[in-house]
Each structure stands twice: as structure tokens, then as C-alpha cells.
Amino acid sequence: MTTPTTRTPRFDRGSWAQAGAETVRPGVHRIPLPLPDDGLRAVNVYALEGLTEGLVLIDGGWSIPASRKALEDALTGLGHDLGEITDVLVTHIHRDHYTQAVELRRLLGSRVHLGAGERRGLELLGELRTDEPVGSLATLRRAGAHELAERVAGMYDGDFDAAVWEAPDRWLGSEELRFGDVRLTVVPTPGHTQGHVVYLDRTRGLLFSGDHVLPHITPSIGFELGGPPLPLGDYLDSLHLMTTLGDARLLPAHGPVGDSMHARVGELLAHHDDRLAEILAALADRTRTAFEVAGELGWTRRRVSFADLGPFDQMLAVNETAAHLDVLVSRGRARNSTRSDGVDRYAAVAV
Known part of the structure; x- marks a missing residue:
């Protein structure tokens, strides 16, 4: 099996990216939000109902007007509104997951939660005042791709909005979160980013996998500020960690919902074995x-x-x-x- 390892617009021509809410099971709704000029087309956020108060979101989306409008419309269709969002549980620091969570906090007072492993990356964003892929450009130069590094650097215009990279209200480790009767286990899964986490609902057999386990592609590796020395090694270890957990339905950040997290993890591990051999x-x-x-x-x-x-x-x-x-x-x-x-x-x- 060959799995895409870079972003491509070809895999997602199905209906998963269309606007609106899909009820995964009672009280759990997948809401795809648009991405600007991005081959992935959309990022899934998940709205959780049945709490003691309000709504909890898994991931926030990209802070652009079209995304906020799509979220508001989807919640309206479910009989809710933005003002009911009390907490946003973010899987990782990338712009399409984190920045709208910060915006919702500014507008509504929602609490933002993020994996503790993202702290240094967030600090570097503030220190460098850029989200240019500095580490990735350094990797390109070490790889002998100097001309490509210059072309990519030229794609960034230096327009940096520090406000969208504010710190979360709470840093998360390996722990259990409770919202009324809903319990979510936070599982750190470094690899795609150092502080990536997934949220496991053991009772309902659901894994909110962020970009760690995706149904049609593998996540980019080594694309962050201040990355670790062996990001793919971390990622493979985190994939193996998934096999030690009970199987669950796969609720990814990009692509449709899947029936088995274990099945997809097996495919990803086999893909990387094949790629290493190649x-x-x-x-x-x-x-x-x-x-x-x-x-x-x-x-x-x-x-x-x-x-x-x-x-x-x-x-x-x-x-x-x-x-x-x-x-x-x-x-x-x-x-x-x-x-x-x-x-x-x-x-x-x-x-």
C-alpha cells in the first residue's frame, strides 16, 4: 500500500469536506470548516453535547471569517449557537487547529486547552515573530536544497499576528478530563508536533485523533519550530502506543470518520516500513x-x-x-x- 506523504487535493473529493454537521453518534457532531488555499480543503472540529453546561469543541479551526461562519451555521442547524462553547480542546498548535480557538476565547470567553509539549513551539512563535517554517528551511539547507529553501522562504510575507498565538488557559498532560458525564482521556502523541495529543472517549469508543492518525494521508513530519532530533521516531512510537489502547472509531481532523483506529494505524506502520526500505x-x-x-x-x-x-x-x-x-x-x-x-x-x- 502506498499512502500520500504530502498534502494533495486529490484524496478528498468526497462529501466529507462539505459544510454542515454530521452526527457521528448522539451528542457527537463532526463539523468540517474551510481552509484557505489548502489542498486539504477542510479541517474537522467536533462538537460534544450532553454536558452539564454548554458545548465542548475538539479543535478550533483556522481563524478566518469563512470558518467562523461555517461553524456558526452548523451549530445553528444543531439548535445551538457560538455562545454555548465553553471549552476548546486543541490537538496541536498548527494554525488550522489552534488559531480559531484563541479567537473564540476572545469573543466568548471559552477556555482553550493544549498539550504541554507545545509550550516551547508557542514560545518560539512569540520570540521569532514569524510562522515561517524556520526549522524546515534549515533542514532543506542541510539536505542541499538551497534554491528550494529560498523559494519557500519567499512565499512568506512576514505578516505575523501575535494575537492568534496566545497561550492556552490550560496545558494538558496524560490525564482524564470530565465535562458532566463525558470523560476524555488525553494521550500525548508526539511526532507530527512535539505536543500533539489525541482525546480518547473510552465509554463511547471514539478517538479524536487530530492529525496523528488520518484516513488517507500521513501527517507531515519535522514541520515545526524547535523540533526534536528524531520526529519520525517519535511519531512511530506514538503509532505503536495506539495499538496498546482499545480499538475505537477514528474521528480524524481531515477526512471522513473511520470504523477502526487500529486498522488505520496498522496501515500507517506498514507504509513507513515500506518507505524506510525504499x-x-x-x-x-x-x-x-x-x-x-x-x-x-x-x-x-x-x-x-x-x-x-x-x-x-x-x-x-x-x-x-x-x-x-x-x-x-x-x-x-x-x-x-x-x-x-x-x-x-x-x-x-x-x-
Whole structure:
């Protein structure tokens, strides 16, 4: 099985991204909200009813007028309004999940909750005053993709709104949250970001998986400020953690609801095993950069050539290739050397 590893508009032509609320089960509603100029088209937020007071949202969406209008309309269709939102439980810090949660707090007084592992990333956003992918650009340069790094950097206009990156009301660790009769277990799942968390409703057998487990794509890896040294290793560990939990319906941030979290996790683990083998084979008897290896791989389920990707997706592809190469190094299957030009070069290790 080949799973897309960069964002693509092809996988989501179904009805999942259409405006309106889908009732997953009584008291749990999936609400897709639009994304601007994004191949994913929409991000799912989930509205939970049946609490002692108000509504709880899982994720907040991107803070743009169209998103807020879509959320308001969907809640109206359910017989609710924005003013009933008491809490927003965010899975991770990325703009399409976090920024509208902050906006809702400003408008309504809603409480915002975020995984404690996101603290440093949020601090860096404030210190650097930019959401330019600084770490990813550094990875591109270490991969020998200097021209691509300059093209991607040129896509960011420096328009930074510090207000949408305010700190949450509460930092979350491994714990259980209670809202009336609803109990949600917070499970840290570093990988996509350092502080990514998922929310498990054990009673109803539901996993609100954010970007950790997605039905049609794998999340980007290594695309954050101040990222860890081995983000793919963290991600694979977090996938294995999911197999230790009871199976649950998959309620992802992008794409339709799935029947089995375990089934999808198995597919993702198999995909990464295949990708690691493919990248190791690309090294063969040659020393290569991550940029060179990425250029030889197929991308998305359609095996699109690297040259046919746009600059942003090329950046994600190089970052993900570097992440896979670093896992191979950690497993003793490859070695890494950095030359005087600052570029990392990899070679296979004979076993």
C-alpha cells in the first residue's frame, strides 16, 4: 500500500469536506470548516453535547471569517449557537487547529486547552515573530536544497499576528478530563508536533485523533519550530502506543470518520516500513543527500514525481525524506556525515 506523504487535493473529493454537521453518534457532531488555499480543503472540529453546561469543541479551526461562519451555521442547524462553547480542546498548535480557538476565547470567553509539549513551539512563535517554517528551511539547507529553501522562504510575507498565538488557559498532560458525564482521556502523541495529543472517549469508543492518525494521508513530519532530533521516531512510537489502547472509531481532523483506529494505524506502520526500505534501497552503494533521495521517490498515492510537486510540497517531501534517513541512522542501517558545506550526506551500512 502506498499512502500520500504530502498534502494533495486529490484524496478528498468526497462529501466529507462539505459544510454542515454530521452526527457521528448522539451528542457527537463532526463539523468540517474551510481552509484557505489548502489542498486539504477542510479541517474537522467536533462538537460534544450532553454536558452539564454548554458545548465542548475538539479543535478550533483556522481563524478566518469563512470558518467562523461555517461553524456558526452548523451549530445553528444543531439548535445551538457560538455562545454555548465553553471549552476548546486543541490537538496541536498548527494554525488550522489552534488559531480559531484563541479567537473564540476572545469573543466568548471559552477556555482553550493544549498539550504541554507545545509550550516551547508557542514560545518560539512569540520570540521569532514569524510562522515561517524556520526549522524546515534549515533542514532543506542541510539536505542541499538551497534554491528550494529560498523559494519557500519567499512565499512568506512576514505578516505575523501575535494575537492568534496566545497561550492556552490550560496545558494538558496524560490525564482524564470530565465535562458532566463525558470523560476524555488525553494521550500525548508526539511526532507530527512535539505536543500533539489525541482525546480518547473510552465509554463511547471514539478517538479524536487530530492529525496523528488520518484516513488517507500521513501527517507531515519535522514541520515545526524547535523540533526534536528524531520526529519520525517519535511519531512511530506514538503509532505503536495506539495499538496498546482499545480499538475505537477514528474521528480524524481531515477526512471522513473511520470504523477502526487500529486498522488505520496498522496501515500507517506498514507504509513507513515500506518507505524506510525504499529509501534505504535508494542509497544502494552511493552517498546521497536527502534532497537527492527525495527527487527519486514517488509522492502521493499516484506516485507523482518530485519535480511535479509545488515548492511547499517539495519542502515537506525533503523534510520527510530526511526524517526517514535519520531513523535509518538511529537503527544502524545508514550513516550520516556532514561536510564543510553544512550538507548532510547519507550512506547505507552493510549488515
